[in-house]
Amino acid sequence: MRPLDPRLLRAAPAARRPVAALAVVGVLQGLATVATAFALAALVVAAVRGEPLREASLSLAALLALRAGLAWTAERTAARAGARVTAALRTALLRHWLTVPAERRPDPDRGGVLAAQGVAAVEPYAARFLPALVSAAVVPAAALVALLVVDPVSALVVVLTLPLLPAFAALIGMATRDDTARRWASLSALSGHFADVVRGLPTLVGYGRAERQAEVVGEVSRRHRTATMRTLRTAFMSSAALELLASISVAIVAVTVGLRLTHGTVDLGTGLLAILLAPEAYWPVRRVGAAFHDAADGAEAVADVLAAIDGDPAVADGAATGRSGVERSGAGRSGVDVRLEDVTYTYPGAASPVLAGLDLAAGPGLTVLTGPSGCGKTTVLELVAGLRTPDTGSVRAGRTHLVTQRPFLPAGTLREVLRLGSDADDPALWDALRAVGLDGFVAALPAALDTRVGDDGVGLSAGQRARVVLARAMLSDAPVLLLDEPTAHLDPAASALVHDVLARLAERRTVLVVTHRPELVARADRHLTLAARPVEALR
Template identity: 35%
Template structure:
């Protein structure tokens, strides 16, 4: 049995019931064989048919009992599989939300969607089939073997010797089938991601005249999956043929032995018939396991992938309220304080297997950047040591996406995070959003150490605006009410006006009720950003995180949105990660990052003209910031 199966909730009592029903099934099989063999041998000896009513009734009763128990097993297994698959899917989805967008980008959206839908159904089928099969293989062959030994030792020895050979051959083919199933799962993952990406980029491909060329790429990926599936099916057919061949050969050997001894008068007809009827039943559970093993390999692999996602480390809130520690005031106010001390995040290729975000934190460190990380204080200058994360067990010389970041924020300032591509800006935003937990260093809220910012109480105060805001497949109104689903229509209209979306709403046939997103009206990049701003205006959340929110917009659209965004920033704590320097004069504070480190910190006017990293960025971009 797969060891992973024992970890699912409620499987032990279900499997115990399966074993009990299997024992009853085994007894009914013996009663069937005994009743049928005795009736046939009596009729062969010349006994009247009317005298075999009891034996025939025993055979029919045992037959109905056996199949009734089989249906009951199937119903119990199906109910358990439904519950478990739904539970696993729910836990996987909750874990994906905790792991955050970085993990989704790394694994591929298409793969995760396919896993949550088709993968869960395959896993459910695997659970439904494997439990009764494993219970049958655990009991029925040994029950039959014991009875055959009691009736005829020679036939029992033949059956006993045949079974290990059959199992050994099944294991060998099973190993080959598992290898093929893993390859098929990999190609299925590639196909899923490729298909979703193709759908998303269909408009771009059409506009660039590359749709026909991309069609050949889709066909190539599909053909690769087809070949992987055919290889898996060939192994499955070979396994079924081998199981049937060896089973028939073993039964034939038993039948020949029984016939020779029956002819020589060394065996009674009733015993020979009983053994001959039971011999196929002896091998049947093994054949069923072998057949369903190949039929459920996709489900087993899908279950393993989902379990690997569940086993990934993610910061869990330490108490039932979703806060990482007791006694922490989680409602951000002008008197709140957030402190990061020596926060380090190892290279993301080590954490998720993704492509590097930086070119290495050990190169090009600026002078003065190696300041010591300070501990959290309780407001009186006394350091708090508890809750500090241990140093990362990973190689300390490996590249880091974030390397010893230390700063403190109090109240409601606007903070610009500036740096070249790969400097670690997005990683810092992910840490502040709770999507990444630091490998080393310490995070404190109001002087209280916390492991990370993954608690629900912290996240519920954040408005997150990424480079490409996601528009859900629903109405424009529902998209705007994303953070505030209970907001009224009048409040949504006020947010629309504040975000500069009033003209768009008036141009839509259904106004706020116009469907947008996938399957609805497509919005431009600037319009999508305005929808994200309207969400933020409608929300009363005091913290705003922006990760390159205008990176994909032209400069005219960006300057048009800028005044709207600056109005949104009033009275809120804002972290704006960008590589465009024209935002910095409007920020209360600037953090300059390079290779995962905060190399300069201050105001725009204070950093200007110092000849440091900030001036170097201005010279490289030539944006004319004054």
């Protein structure tokens, strides 16, 4: 966890301008504060000496108005910068995960925490901490230079005491880093356990173990709460320590100025300027300490996000150009060959490979892949689609469109769901819906294609979701279609309709389908059976 990681702006270039603008505004605020000290001292001295106050009052009023305008600008810019940095970083993270094979992606639970709470925690880091860090590098130096010109003795006191603040802040920051790391670990554990419980809730209820899991979730929540309170306690104590140290340092300046005023070795204007400028040398450093505690989660999240993005540059580069043993070709052709040669694949953490020495060949037409559950049929489709990279061997295929057992349906209108991945017009959408037998259902909806569905197809039945994604596959121009159990949620009549659609698609494309339906096997041009060992061509 570093206070400033330059990789952040490289990973999210859209955030450079708002963050730079926020830093500039912060520096201007500090310089305006120094100028305000001069104006206020001049006004007080003029009042004590009975001199005209007009010029000094106008200068002070103008500087106060400028500071108010800068404060308003800083708030607006901070909100914009935080939102842009968060959006840009989340986009970069998700884009990276989409370009690497599945085995290089994080665990879904950890990935969900990182992309949601983690990236959201970056907002105060970018909007508050980074500008405070820039101000702390510029404003104390400006205040110190002004003090050196006005009162060298006070400047010497500040020079001797100011380094204590960043030194103590660094020591406290190391403790905060450890507490924050523990808190993130507890949050990931809580998120992962809760997600596991939700996924397995039907089974737990069936075996009467649901209530026991409530106790376990409560215990994990207690550990997360304890870690959070420990972090907050450290933040409050460190802020108090920095405030105390800065107050003592300013008091030393005030005491020396007071003694010299008593002995007449310094005039009122100089002494007042020294007392007003000294806090401005310490304030930016105190602000950095306070902002760092507010943004500690964001700093930890930035480190994790950048580690995820930069963790394996070779993989990220290879995703776009064709990785070891993976070739993409045949864009625009009506159908291309799919070939796996001597492919071995092992899931991360598994003791033995799920596929070993696999050879598979499929050309234009309908090819069905069958085999017992767990033998690697879905893995074959993911290898062909480029979602996974084989340990050994080679995979050659054209551009693919994959329909998984749980396909992605975003929240939006039916038109948007169907057009995901294509630019088909409305007549083409209706043709696809007619082919899968959903045209009557959609036409009967009040808004037809403009009907909104929820995330993951909420509002549609399992069979309707299956046919919607099949219609979306028909609209794709990919020469290779991969489908994993496309009729798993359909009745016999709807399954027969889908089988007809697949047979028509196979007339002009390469269609590879994983299925247990003997009706589809009977209509296939090629039937491949996947067992514990390589695929055997039966027809």
